[in-house]
Amino acid sequence: MSSFAGRMKEYPNMSLDRFDRENLHARAYFLSHCHKDHMKGLKGPLLKRKLKFSLTVKLYCSFVTKELLLSNPKYAFWEDHIVALELESPTLITLIDEASGEREELVVTLLPAGHCPGSVMFLVEGAQGTVLYTGDFRLAKGDSSRIELLHSGSRVKDIKSVYLDSTFYDPRFYQIPSRETCLHAIRGLVQDWISRSVYHTVWLNCKAAYGYEYLFTNLGNEFHTQIHVKSLDMFKKMPEILSHVTTDRATQIHACRHPKEEEFVRGSRLPCGSSASDGTPLKIISIKPSTIWFGERTQRTEVIVRTGASSYRACFSFHSSYSEIKDFLSYLQPINIYPSVIPIGRTHADVTEL
DNA sequence: GCGATCAGGT
DNA sequence: CACACCTGATCGC
Numbered sequence: 030m031s032s033f034a035g036r037m038k039e040y041p042n043m044s045l046d047r048f049d050r051e052n053l054h055a056r057a058y059f060l061s062h063c064h065k066d067h068m069k070g071l072k073g074p075l076l077k078r079k080l081k082f083s084l085t086v087k088l089y090c091s092f093v094t095k096e097l098l099l100s101n102p103k104y105a106f107w108e109d110h111i112v113a114l115e116l117e118s119p120t121l122i123t124l125i126d127e128a129s130g131e132r133e134e135l136v137v138t139l140l141p142a143g144h145c146p147g148s149v150m151f152l153v154e155g156a157q158g159t160v161l162y163t164g165d166f167r168l169a170k171g172d173s174s175r176i177e178l179l180h181s182g183s184r185v186k187d188i189k190s191v192y193l194d195s196t197f198y199d200p201r202f203y204q205i206p207s208r209e210t211c212l213h214a215i216r217g218l219v220q221d222w223i224s225r226s227v228y229h230t231v232w233l234n235c236k237a238a239y240g241y242e243y244l245f246t247n248l249g250n251e252f253h254t255q256i257h258v259k260s261l262d263m264f265k266k267m268p269e270i271l272s273h274v275t276t277d278r279a280t281q282i283h284a285c286r287h288p289k290e291e292e293f294v295r296g297s298r299l300p301c302g303s304s305a306s307d308g309t310p311l312k313i314i315s316i317k318p319s320t321i322w323f324g325e326r327t328q329r330t331e332v333i334v335r336t337g338a339s340s341y342r343a344c345f346s347f348h349s350s351y352s353e354i355k356d357f358l359s360y361l362q363p364i365n366i367y368p369s370v371i372p373i374g375r376t377h378a379d380v381t382e383l
Numbered sequence: 384g385c386g387a388t389c390a391g392g393t
Numbered sequence: 394c395a396c397a398c399c400t401g402a403t404c405g406c
Contacts, residue, residue: 030395030396030397064396064397064398065397065398066396066397066398073386074385074386196395196396197395201394202394202395234393236393236396236397236398236399237393237397237398237399238396238397238398240397286393286399288392288393288399288400290393291393317393319394319395319396320394320395320396321394322394346396347396347397348395348396
């Protein structure tokens with residue numbers, strides 16, 4: 030879980046992914062992606078009040094993050110204060126102190142982070158040097174060399190500091206199977222099950238968070254069926270996702286939720302309450318996306334683990350592995366690295382040493 | 384009645 | 394394992 034307090038040493042007048050406490054005084058806000066642990070204070074009454082009296086304070090994010098954020102009415106008061114930025118398009122942003130009129134100019138670039146829909150990293154270039162705030166990210170080995178705006182001419186930019194998603198920055202999580210490998214394995218398991226009969230149904234036991242959409246679109250394409258989800262509201266302006274999800278319960282692939290979902294599934298009912306129309310019990314398997322990792326010298330490659338008669342865990346990660354992070358850092362060669370996540374049982378000094 | 388925090392859950 | 398939530402209880406205002 031991110032323990033980043035919201036501010037970078039070089040640019041303390043901007044706040045990123047934290048909106049409480051000291052961040053209430055920021056001149057500009059940045060949201061890397063729409064997960065609650067990066068939105069602390071974002072619906073707070075103090076911030077709401079500050080916006081009422083301010084003409085200059087804005088929240089910068091991607092178009093997709095803006096759409097996901099505003100689909101939740103609790104954040105509707107931000108509407109006129111959000112500036113959605115294009116990806117990979119350097120933008121001049123002037124931070125203004127409303128009391129003194131003091132100005133500070135920055136060039137901010139959104140780089141795709143591969144963590145969930147709309148997720149970005151913020152590249153900030155200004156008088157105090159070039160810094161990269163990664164938010165949460167999953168980039169594969171070699172991806173950083175393909176991000177043009179991390180380069181100047183043929184070489185990588187001089188980066189003073191990286192504020193790093195260090196969730197899996199521990200040799201224990203050396204390798205996590207690639208997105209493609211995991212998708213392929215899940216597709217295989219789904220294929221094997223739903224082809225048996227129309228009563229054979231798959232329940233994708235996904236957490237209540239954005240980040241599984243590419244799984245839905247991939248399975249939707251492969252099996253020419255839509256995935257049942259609770260709500261479509263947040264995707265109404267995202268045709269690629271919208272076309273693969275449905276609120277119609279008559280489908281063999283579900284990703285719906287219910288507080289007593291596990292009991293339901295054990296009793297041949299889906300979390301949405303659906304059972305077969307003619308009274309025949311559904312034959313349900315549950316697939317729970319989970320991060321499965323391997324050590325440096327581990328030869329195992331199982332990306333699907335059977336955990337019961339009709340339950341499986343399938344490898345799925347929102348975050349880069351240790352080796353992926355190492356590749357990222359050794360390519361960028363920043364002067365400073367500030368980890369944003371300290372795993373329990375470790376200290377800040379442990380992670381900094383690594 | 385509200386938000387913040389914690390316990391306990393998936 | 395750790396993640397990103399959720400619900401419900403309790404506390405303080």
